[in-house]
Amino acid sequence: MKLFACAVIVVSGWLLGGLTAENKKESFVQARGILRLLETLRAEIDYARADLFSVFARFSDKYLEECGFMGALNSGAVSAEKAWNAACDTLSPAVPMLAEIRSLGGTLGMSDAQTQTELISKLALSLGPRVEESGRELRAKASNYRVLGALMGCMAAIVIY
Amino acid sequence: MIKLSPALASQIDEIRLRAGRPVSLTTQKGNLFIDAQSRVCRQSDAVSATISEVSECVARLTRSSVYAYEECIKSGFIPLPDGSRAGVCGETVCTGGAIKSVKLIDSVSLRVSRFIPDAARGVCAAIRRELLGTLVYSPPGGGKTTFLRSAAYLLSTGREALRVGVADEREELVTPEMSACIIDRVSGCPKALAVEILTRTMSPQVIICDEIGANGAEELLAAANSGVCIIASCHGADIKEIMSRPQIASLIKNGVFRRAVRLYRGEKTGSELQIL
Structure with missing residues (x-):
C-alpha cells in the first residue's frame, strides 16, 4: 500500500510539473x-x-479565439488599425516581439499590395525564428518541470516511506 | 455627420466630398450645397470635408484595404458591393506617363446606384425580336449604366431568357437584384479582355459592356463576327459627335452596332431608338 502511495506521489509530481509548464505555453x-x-x-x-x-x-x-484576439479583430471596427490595436491588447505581454506586432497595425490596409505583403513578410520572417526558439525553450522547460516534479515526488515518497 | 431629408436624398445622383472644399450634391437641378444643419445653402456657406473625413470615407469604401482596390483607384474609382461605385482622385505618382500609385485621395464622388428594372423594356423588346448590336449613348450622368443594368436584367430573365455576358470592368453592371438572371460576368479586368474571355468560353448570345472607347474595339468586332449581339454604351450627345471617334465609327461601319439608343434626362426624359 505504501509502495503504491509512493508511486502515486511521484506520478503526481511529474504531472504537476507538466501542468506548470502548460501555464507557460500561453505566449x-x-x-x-x-x-x-x-x-x-x-x-x-x-x-x-x-x-x-x-x-x-x-x-x-x-x-487566438480563446484570448479574444479574433473577437477584437472581427468586432466591426471601421479601421483595420483600430481593430488590430484592440486585438493586440488581448495578447499575453510575454508574446515575443509584441511591440513589432502592434506596430504592424499602423500600416495595415494603407498601402499598395506589394508594400503590404513586404511589411507582413518582414514581420513574419523576424517572428518565425523567435516562435521556434520560444517553442524549443518551452519544450525544455516542460521537460525540466516534469523532472523536477517527479524528483520532488520521489523525495516526498522517501520521506513518507 | 450630415443627415439629409428624405425628399432631398431621393433627388441625389452623387455626393461629392472634397478635402478643404465644399461638399456638394449632384442632382438633376444642378449642384447643390448644404450647411452644417443639412439645409440647402449658398456655396459660400457650405460645409467642407476635412482630409481625415475623406480618408475615413476611403477606409470605409475599401474596408480598410486600399491594396485590394489598387488598380481601380489608379483608374479613378472604387467599386462597391451593391453595384455602385465611388469616383476618387487626388495626388498621383506617375512613371513613364502611367499612374504608378495614388498617394493621396482628397476627392470622393459617391454615386447613388439605381436599379430600375424597366428602364430598357422598350429597347429590350426590339432586341429580342432581332438580335442586333445596340449602342446606348448620352452625355455623362445620362443614365447609361442604369439602362445597361436594366437591359442585362430584362434580357436574362423570363421564359425567353438569353445567355447574357457582362464585361463589367468597373464592377457596377451586376447588382444583387440580378441574382435570378442567367448572367455570366467577368469583372475587374479591362473590357477587351473580358469580352474576349466571354466570347471564347461562355458562348453568350448578348454581351453588355459600359463606356467603350479606344480600347476593346477589336475584341467587340471579333465577338460580333462570332454572332454575339453587343450592347454597349458611350458618352456623346449625338451620333455625329460619336462618329468623330474613329474606333466607335469603325464599329458602326462594320455593323457591330445597327441600332442606337439616345438617353435623355432632365426636361426631356426617356430614350429614343435610332437605326444606324
Whole structure:
C-alpha cells in the first residue's frame, strides 16, 4: 500500500510539473497563431487581393479565439488599425516581439499590395525564428518541470516511506 | 455627420466630398450645397470635408484595404458591393506617363446606384425580336449604366431568357437584384479582355459592356463576327459627335452596332431608338 502511495506521489509530481509548464505555453501558442495569421494575410493579399476584414473573418485559431484576439479583430471596427490595436491588447505581454506586432497595425490596409505583403513578410520572417526558439525553450522547460516534479515526488515518497 | 431629408436624398445622383472644399450634391437641378444643419445653402456657406473625413470615407469604401482596390483607384474609382461605385482622385505618382500609385485621395464622388428594372423594356423588346448590336449613348450622368443594368436584367430573365455576358470592368453592371438572371460576368479586368474571355468560353448570345472607347474595339468586332449581339454604351450627345471617334465609327461601319439608343434626362426624359 505504501509502495503504491509512493508511486502515486511521484506520478503526481511529474504531472504537476507538466501542468506548470502548460501555464507557460500561453505566449508561445499566441505567437504561433499570430505567425499563422501573418502567413495567411500575406498569401491572401498576394494571391486574391482579399480585404483584411474578410481574411480576419475566415481565419481560425483556437488560442487566438480563446484570448479574444479574433473577437477584437472581427468586432466591426471601421479601421483595420483600430481593430488590430484592440486585438493586440488581448495578447499575453510575454508574446515575443509584441511591440513589432502592434506596430504592424499602423500600416495595415494603407498601402499598395506589394508594400503590404513586404511589411507582413518582414514581420513574419523576424517572428518565425523567435516562435521556434520560444517553442524549443518551452519544450525544455516542460521537460525540466516534469523532472523536477517527479524528483520532488520521489523525495516526498522517501520521506513518507 | 450630415443627415439629409428624405425628399432631398431621393433627388441625389452623387455626393461629392472634397478635402478643404465644399461638399456638394449632384442632382438633376444642378449642384447643390448644404450647411452644417443639412439645409440647402449658398456655396459660400457650405460645409467642407476635412482630409481625415475623406480618408475615413476611403477606409470605409475599401474596408480598410486600399491594396485590394489598387488598380481601380489608379483608374479613378472604387467599386462597391451593391453595384455602385465611388469616383476618387487626388495626388498621383506617375512613371513613364502611367499612374504608378495614388498617394493621396482628397476627392470622393459617391454615386447613388439605381436599379430600375424597366428602364430598357422598350429597347429590350426590339432586341429580342432581332438580335442586333445596340449602342446606348448620352452625355455623362445620362443614365447609361442604369439602362445597361436594366437591359442585362430584362434580357436574362423570363421564359425567353438569353445567355447574357457582362464585361463589367468597373464592377457596377451586376447588382444583387440580378441574382435570378442567367448572367455570366467577368469583372475587374479591362473590357477587351473580358469580352474576349466571354466570347471564347461562355458562348453568350448578348454581351453588355459600359463606356467603350479606344480600347476593346477589336475584341467587340471579333465577338460580333462570332454572332454575339453587343450592347454597349458611350458618352456623346449625338451620333455625329460619336462618329468623330474613329474606333466607335469603325464599329458602326462594320455593323457591330445597327441600332442606337439616345438617353435623355432632365426636361426631356426617356430614350429614343435610332437605326444606324
